[in-house]
Amino acid sequence: MTQTDDATGARGLTAAQVRARVAAGRTNDVPRRSSRSVGEILRANILTRFNALIGTLFVLVMIFGEWPDGLFGGIIVANSAIGVVQELRAKRTLDRLAVVGETPVRVRRSGTVQEISRRAVVLGDLIVLGTGDRIPVDGPVADSRGLEVDESLLTGEADPVHKGPGDPLRSGSFVVAGGGTFTAERVGREAYAARLVEEASRFTLSRSELMEGIDRFLKYVTWLIVPTSVLLFVSQFTAARDVSDAVVGAVAGVVTMVPEGLVLMTSIAFAVGVVRLGRRGALVNELPAIEGLARVDVLCVDKTGTLTEPGMDLDRVVVLDDALPAREALAALAAGDPDPNATMLAVRQGLDAPDPGWKVVGTAPFSSARKWSGMEFAGEGAWVLGAADVLLGPGDPFRERARELGANGLRVLALARVPAGALAEPDAPGATAGAEPAALVALRQRLRAEAPATLAYFAEQGVAVKVISGDDPASVGAIARALDLPGADHPVDARTLPSGPREMGRALEGNSVFGRVSPRQKRQMVRALQGRGHTVAMTGDGVNDVLALKDADLGVAMGSGSGATRAVAQIVLLDNSFATLPHVVGEGRRVLGNIERVANLFLTKTVYSIILAVLVGLVHVRFPFLPRHLTLISTLTIGVPAFFLALAPNLERARPGFVPRVLRFAVPAGLACGVATFAGYLLATENPRTRFAEDSSTAALSLFPLALWVLLLIARPWNWWRLGLVVAMGAVFLVVLAVPGLREFFALYPDNPHNALVALGIAVLAGLLLVAALRLDRWSLSRRRE
Incomplete structure (x- = not known):
């Protein structure tokens, strides 16, 4: 053994030395970023561009209009409050799970080995290493017993590096063989890979197809708002010759264009998903992992620790x-x-x-x-x-x-x-x-009792399971047969697999069980499957799984696994239960499927508001609605239903093409709503004896039934509560029409039976045409696929 520090020696620091260095701030105090700080949460939910836009429009209405038309200002308060509460809830869950899931560090102090948190390491500590341990700080090796370190997360080189006394160790690497001790020479933010280690366990809003799609929608809407606002104001001023009426009309059109609840509902769905998974003992290290869960169609599992329990018995x-x-x-x-x-x-x-x-x-x-x-x-x-x-x-x-x-x-x-x-x-x-x-x-290996039911679930959901293990193929095949895994009768020796990614991909698709798989091969297998168009999830618990976990679309580590696997995995199963995976996949599908459903609602509203604004601007008539009209209609057909739909059960597997799919529904639906509403409004304005309040009520009677019909289409497949939700929203609107006080407050005056019947007839016709257009689109799409 070689001592590298006379002050510490082989016995490590004394208690007095540790206290002195803690007092001097010479600790490994790297902030844990399992979630955003409270300040970041408040800023992210309050200081948004749409809150700023809606706030400005609210001020204009308060200056130029009546206070009931400023009801939409409550959207700012509601959106921000709900978003903050949900994310704070998720933060508490994540922070608690991050502490539970954190890998302790073994240090030798006063001659005894003890386990401490990574943050409690101080300068000069003698850190004890074993196979699978992450290296938390930088420093030289003091003692090596065949110590081999994988530095691939730092250098990209997968080959293990032998380390002897005096050789440097860097944070972010991990032990793959042997053991030893090293002295903490650089701790905290001074460590070479402190930022890498911090990011490895950070809860982030990373890029994803879903978030990119929503950002694209918001970018389009932002660019459209400016010219549409100018067009609306000019047309309203021309039609009314009154600045107050022009401002109120323009605000009514612009407010409807803003999909203010889309980002909120997305955040809520993700946050609730994180909390639900946390209650099942699953720590989500990265937010997009929720999305990845929904897209998985191939699950690669390591036999040891996943299909079998940790530990073995001598037979x-x-x-x-x-x-x-x-x-x-x-x-x-x-x-x-x-x-x-x-x-x-x-x-x-x-x-x-x-x-x-x-x-x-x-x-x-x-x-x-x-x-x-x-x-x-x-x-x-x-x-x-x-x-x-x-x-x-x-x-x-x-x-x-x-x-x-x-x-x-x-x-x-x-x-x-x-x-x-x-x-x-x-x-x-x-x-x-x-x-x-x-x-x-x-x-003798111990089979997990929950493994057969879990494998059966994945088979039902169309997720192919591939067992890839370093053990003998015959042994792995016997375990897989005991669990009734399809294809277990012909296990494959991975040493016979072709090296080319295309050929390897074909072999992987045709078989289910592989033995004698090297760590590098596991990584190649994941990449080969991805090359065949699959979304691959990988589970594991040992250091030989790290490279594959890192490259997989979704890495899932067992809580009892090595610190290295937990560091690179997006999800950690703290309860070590394979049975948690169906809930994890189901939660991902629920979140992604519901966000797409909600996006259809909000983008339909954006499309029909743009159609109305353009038609109003071209024809030079007053905008058909007051802001309070659209606040009522949007709340009943979008706001309240979206909240329930975003949190509903949904097991449909996600498919690529989020943006085109949403646009294929939202554009025709919005077009139908916009044109039908404007047609009903124009027919009403042809009668010179009707006032604007009656004409706008006719427009509302054209829009609301059609918007409710769109909600009914989006709520499919129907069940009792979804149908009940649609019926309840329709009933509330009828209550508003029936109660004089509410009718007066929302400025709804359906006093002309002829106009009301014409509006309803236009809505029914537009609804039928919409269904026909959507069916034609589906038929055309299926023909193109064929």
Whole structure:
């Protein structure tokens, strides 16, 4: 062992030294960003361009019009309040889960190893490392026991790097083999990859197809508002010759154009999704992960830790050569490992042979690439334990015995003695050449009780499950068969897969179970599936899954997995339950499907308001509505229904093409509403004896039934509560018409039965034409696909 700091030494810092460095602020105090701060939440929900626009229009109405026409100003308060409350709720859930899911750091202080939070690390701490640990700060290696580090998240190079005493370690990398200690030399924001580590666990509003689509809609609307506002004001002033009437009319048209609730409902749907998943023990590290959940059509799962529970049990030890001390060597390997993995723990707990007390003089830690580990003992030779088909040669008679055991679902390892000095360069070609087989070690894996039902759910939902494991294909296939996974009868040895991405993609689509998959191959498999047009989710818990998790469209890590897997995954299953995944996927589909439904509503309103504004500007008549009219209609046909629809159950799998699909509905629906409303209004204005209040009421009777019909179309598939919601909104409008006080407040005067019947007739005709247009569009689209 090499000491790198005289002040700390092999015993680490004392309690007094830790207190002094905490007082001096020499800690790893990097802010945890699992969610936005309260200030950021308030700014994001209050200081928006649409709030500014609607606020300005509200002030104009208060100056030039009557206060009932300023009801739309309540939209600012409601939108901001609901958005802030929902996101604060999500923040509390995320912050609590982030603390639960944070990987502790092991440090040696005063000669004892203790677990502390990453933020509690201080300058000079002696940090203890084992396989799978993330490196939280920068510093030099103090002691190495075959320490190998993956720095791919920093450098892009996937090959592990051997680290000896004095070699630098950088935050953001992780241990893939061996163990050791290092001294914290740069902590907090001084660490090389502090920002990378912070971003790895940050709850963000990253880019996604959904958010890009909504931003595109908002950009179009923003550009249209300016010229339309000018056109409306000029036309209103020309028609009314009164500045007050012109301002109120222009405001009525512009307010309707603003899809003010679309961003709000999107934020609410995402926030509620995060809270719901949090209650099920799933930590969402990145907001777009919710969207990715809905699009997944291929799920790649690692067998160990996902289909099987953590840990194994020793089933049997089959001695192959009585002349070799197999049981003693196995006991010595288990006793000599300072950082045992699940395999060594099972051997240590299940072996009936006592520790022979052999002295370790050399080690080769387990590596996923090598698939074996070993130790050399003074006077007893070098011994290795690893995959049977790797350590036993192709012509070895014991390979068939190992295959028979593996076919029963057991994980089979081989124990062999190798020439002295072979472990000095474990990665050298032929390092295990000349191995003498001593025993077969069979381990029994514990199947997760919830796995069969979970796999059945994915099959029903059209999500293909691919089991990719580093274990023997026969063993993996036996586990998959026990879980009734389709295609488990013909497991594939990944070493026989073609290297080309196109050929590999075809092989992956045609098979379900793959064994002997290397960490690099897992990454290639994810990319090959993506190249075939699939949206791929990857689950895992070990360091050999990190690269694949990072490249997958959605990375899901088990809470009991290594710190490295949890750092790169978008979702962490803190309860380690595979059964949580259906709820995770279902929540994603609910959020995305409902946001698309809500977007149809808001964009329909934007389209018909633009149509009305353009027609009014061209014909030079007064705008058919007061702001209070459109506030009532929008609230009943869009605002209130959108709130319920955004949070409703929805299991439909998401499809690409969010923007074109919304436009294919919103444009014809908005066109029908706009033209029908203007037609009813024009027919009413032809009667010179009717006043503007009566004409605008006729326009409202044209628009409201048609807008309610659009809501009914969007609410499909119908059920009792969706139909009830539409009926309730219609009933409220009838109540407003029936109660004199409400009718007066909203300036609705349907006193002309002839005009009212004509308006309703126009609405019915426009509704029928809309249905015909939508059916024609679907037929045309299906023909193009064929």
